[in-house]
Amino acid sequence: MNILMIEDNESVAEMMSMFFEQQKGWEATFIQDGEEGWQYYLANEAAIEMIILDLNLPGKDGIQICRDIRKQNKLVPIIMLTARDAESEQVLGLGLGADDYVTKPFDPITFMARMRALYRRSQLTEEIAKDGEVENASQYDIETKFIRINSQNREAFFEDKLIEHLTPKEFEILQLLASHPKQVFTREHLLTTLWEDPFYGDERTVDAHIKKLRQKMEEYGPQLIQTVWGVGYKFDETGV
Incomplete structure (x- = not known):
């Protein structure tokens, strides 16, 4: 795994460097300045397989970097790293397209477990995206009264309108819920199904993703x- 970590806290970067060095096949680049990190990403985009991004950075903050990355790359995994711990901040980070959100201080072993799980999912997503160039893109494996989902090319439609700007995790949540109408999924079930099992983070991560998914769907x-x-939560078209 080729990792880019943009983090201005030297102690955090040094700690993670020691742990990364112990992992066979892991290579990491550490940059402390946001603008410098953004320029490095632009020059090495094809090689970078994981981005760890601090929210508060000198030069260019993590919010803007995350937003800019997602404009040109929808699939590269992004973990937002910050000292803030409010749900609104989680929603902000995830709403910009981050795949996960970790608050400081954190346990390095647990953090790397989340990295591995996210990396595995990203590799599957890329394979699906490459294989998704099917001859007939109008084939949907999930169809409800309002929603149609093509899992191969990872597109979801509200009636005939493409639901735009869904993050990989938001798509997976919608796909799971829509494939089981009226079935209630607990936060724990969603975490163990769509995140790593066991999940070491905060259950509010589910609420943050659901909130952003709802906001995007309400546009249609x-x-x-x-x-x-x-x-x-459940997917329910009854009475609509």
Whole structure:
């Protein structure tokens, strides 16, 4: 795994460097300045397989870097790293297209486990994207009253309109919920199914992704992802 870590905290970078060096096949580049990190990414985009991005950086902050990366690369895994711990900050980071959100301080072993799980999912996503150039793109493996999903090319439609700017994780959540209408999924079930198992992070990660997914879907029609209070979420078109 070829890693780019843009982090201005030297102690954090040094700690992760020691752990990365112990992993066979892992190579990491550490950059402390946001603008310098962005320029390095532009020059080495094809080789970078994982980005660890601090939210607060000198030169160019992590929010802008994440936004700019997602404009030209939808698949490269991005983990946002920050000292902030409010749900609004998680929503902000995930809404920009980050795949995961980790707050400081963190356990390096747990952090690397999340990196491995995210990397595995990203490799599968790339394979699906490459194989998704099918002759007939109108084939949908999930069709409901309002939603149509083509899992091969990872496109979701609200009636005839493409739901734009879905992150890989948002697509996976919609795909899972829509394939089981009215079935209630707990946060724990979603985490163990779509994240790594066991999951070492905060269950609020699910809420943050659901919130952004709902916001994007509401641009096209009525809300189809319902909250089952005290339990979890379900996809339900009843009465719509």
